[in-house]
Amino acid sequence: MDAGGGISFQVISADQTIALRHSVLWPNAPVSQVLLPEDNAGIHVGAFITGAGIEVPIAVISLFLEPLPIDNANDGDDMEERNRPTSGFFSVAEPGTDECRAESATIPRPSVRFRKFACNPLFQGQGVGSGLLEYAIETVAKKRLGGTVIWCDARVATEGWYRRRWLAPFGKRFYKSDVEYVRMKRDL
Numbered sequence: 001m002d003a004g005g006g007i008s009f010q011v012i013s014a015d016q017t018i019a020l021r022h023s024v025l026w027p028n029a030p031v032s033q034v035l036l037p038e039d040n041a042g043i044h045v046g047a048f049i050t051g052a053g054i055e056v057p058i059a060v061i062s063l064f065l066e067p068l069p070i071d072n073a074n075d076g077d078d079m080e081e082r083n084r085p086t087s088g089f090f091s092v093a094e095p096g097t098d099e100c101r102a103e104s105a106t107i108p109r110p111s112v113r114f115r116k117f118a119c120n121p122l123f124q125g126q127g128v129g130s131g132l133l134e135y136a137i138e139t140v141a142k143k144r145l146g147g148t149v150i151w152c153d154a155r156v157a158t159e160g161w162y163r164r165r166w167l168a169p170f171g172k173r174f175y176k177s178d179v180e181y182v183r184m185k186r187d188l
Contacts, residue, residue, distance in 0.1 A: 007058075007128055009135040012046040014039040017060040017116060024118035034116060038064055043140050047119075047132045059119035059132045063140050066113035068151055069171065069183065112140075112147035133165060142188050151185035159184070 021034035036042070042064045046057030114136060119129040141147040151170075154162050159169060159182055167184035174181055 006050045007131060008048050008050045009045060009132055009139075010048065011140070012044050012057060012060070014042065014044050014062070016046060016057060017044050017062060017118075020057060020060050020118045020120060021116045024120065025116065036062070036115065042115075043144065045132060045136050045140060047123075047128050047135075058123045059117075059128050061114050061117045061132055061136045063112050063114050063136055063145065065110065065145055065147070068111040068149055068185065110145065110147050111149045111151060112145050114141075114150060114152045117152070130165060137186075137188065147188055149185055149187050151183060153181045154184045156180040156182050 017039075018031065018034060022029075022031050026033040039062065042062045044060065044062045047059040048054070048057055114133075117129070117133070119132075123129075137150055141150045150167075152162075152167075153176070154167075156173060162184045163169075165186075167186045169182045169184055171183045
């Protein structure tokens with residue numbers, strides 16, 4: 001998709017995300033720090049300069065169908081996670097009869113987690129990351145994955161940026177290495 005202004009967005013491979021993830025998010029750590037065991041199960045999107053003939057993305061996001069956590073009182077690595085439920089009704093057949101009765105149920109809402117969001121510093125503050133995030137939400141999270149909520153673990157230093165894009169904080173703050181994080185979410 002061409003976003004105008006010479007920037008296009010498209011689905012990319014996990015391998016295409018690694019160099020930018022590493023250089024932006026954890027430049028002083030080994031590359032293994034930015035690799036995710038579930039990378040092959042995710043959908044990855046990138047922003048590219050249109051017509052530049054460069055096959056290297058200038059911003060990347062990885063998306064995964066993953067339950068929305070309800071409690072992150074721990075460090076976020078070993079907590080119990082569940083989908084945020086909605087209420088609904090369904091019919092249940094009585095065994096051995098044709099009779100049905102209505103019962104209420106908790107129906108999980110599909111949630112999409114985005115991870116390893118990185119934008120080349122030369123292109124930060126120019127709308128590239130905002131455009132890529134909206135592309136990821138509208139094209140991938142809602143239409144392709146059927147998500148009803150999107151969420152992430154955001155560095156506390158970026159919380160204001162996410163708030164301006166309609167994501168709200170939830171849960172307790174926590175640390176990964178020496179970096180403080182807050183969970184952010186947005187209903188779709």
